[in-house]
Amino acid sequence: SQQGEEDPQALSIQEGENATMNCSYKTSINNLQWYRQNSGRGLVHLILIRSNEREKHSGRLRVTLDTSKKSSSLLITASRAADTASYFCATVMNTGFQKLVFGTGTRLLVSP
Amino acid sequence: GAGVSQSPSNKVTEKGKDVELRCDPISGHTALYWYRQRLGQGLEFLIYFQGNSAPDKSGLPSDRFSAERTGESVSTLTIQRTQQEDSAVYLCASSLSSDRVTSPLHFGNGTRLTVT
Numbered sequence: 001s002q003q004g005e006e007d008p009q010a011l012s013i014q015e016g017e018n019a020t021m022n023c024s025y026k027t028s029i030n031n032l033q034w035y036r037q038n039s040g041r042g043l044v045h046l047i048l049i050r051s052n053e054r055e056k057h058s059g060r061l062r063v064t065l066d067t068s069k070k071s072s073s074l075l076i077t078a079s080r081a082a083d084t085a086s087y088f089c090a091t092v093m094n095t096g097f098q099k100l101v102f103g104t105g106t107r108l109l110v111s112p
Numbered sequence: 113g114a115g116v117s118q119s120p121s122n123k124v125t126e127k128g129k130d131v132e133l134r135c136d137p138i139s140g141h142t143a144l145y146w147y148r149q150r151l152g153q154g155l156e157f158l159i160y161f162q163g164n165s166a167p168d169k170s171g172l173p174s175d176r177f178s179a180e181r182t183g184e185s186v187s188t189l190t191i192q193r194t195q196q197e198d199s200a201v202y203l204c205a206s207s208l209s210s211d212r213v214t215s216p217l218h219f220g221n222g223t224r225l226t227v228t
Contacts, residue, residue: 030214031214033216033217035219040221041221041222042116042203042205042220042221042222043155043203043205043217044219045216045217045218048214048216088154088155090155092214099145099160100145100157100217101157102147102154102155102157103154104153104154105153
């Protein structure tokens with residue numbers, strides 16, 4: 001079963017605007033990761049945030065983590081048409097077997 | 113350097129036939145994962161290898177599914193007596209270590225399986 005749920009399921013914006021995607025999860029985690037998937041391709045790792053971190057930046061990406069609310073957000077600033085893709089959050093739980101459990105994804109469309 | 117390589121990229125098979133999917137991980141990556149992705153869906157965990165042992169096979173959907181790995185290299189996912197519901201993209205990923213999965217996963221482009 002999937003641990004994470006992304007919101008919204010689909011997002012359509014214009015170039016230059018910011019895009020915010022949210023992820024909620026159910027159980028205590030060790031870390032949370034965001035991945036991007038272009039159509040017909042594999043996933044590409046974007047950023048990892050550990051459970052003791054609250055915010056992390058990488059270029060135009062900003063990720064926040066609120067463990068009390070069991071949620072994370074991914075912000076892409078000054079979006080470009082090339083950012084069009086599906087974005088997935090994935091969690092690693094604190095107990096049990098260590099594997100990445102993926103959410104359902106947000107499909108982002110950035111129009112020129 | 114080379115990334116994760118999967119073959120074939122596309123496979124069309126008739127219901128009831130067996131298929132074998134191959135994954136070549138990045139050299140030196142000890143952990144290897146198989147996921148399944150149905151059209152428009154998220155990723156469903158199938159199996160994980162640490163070296164050539166598989167600590168967790170709980171994600172395999174049925175006993176028609178099996179996987180093996182040779183040392184810390186090639187892995188094959190075999191689906192016997194394929195059914196139409198097996199149609200999906202099968203993604204393989206590898207990582208440097210499986211320690212709480214703090215190493216990013218590197219994914220191949222997947223094998224698109226269509227069962228007719």
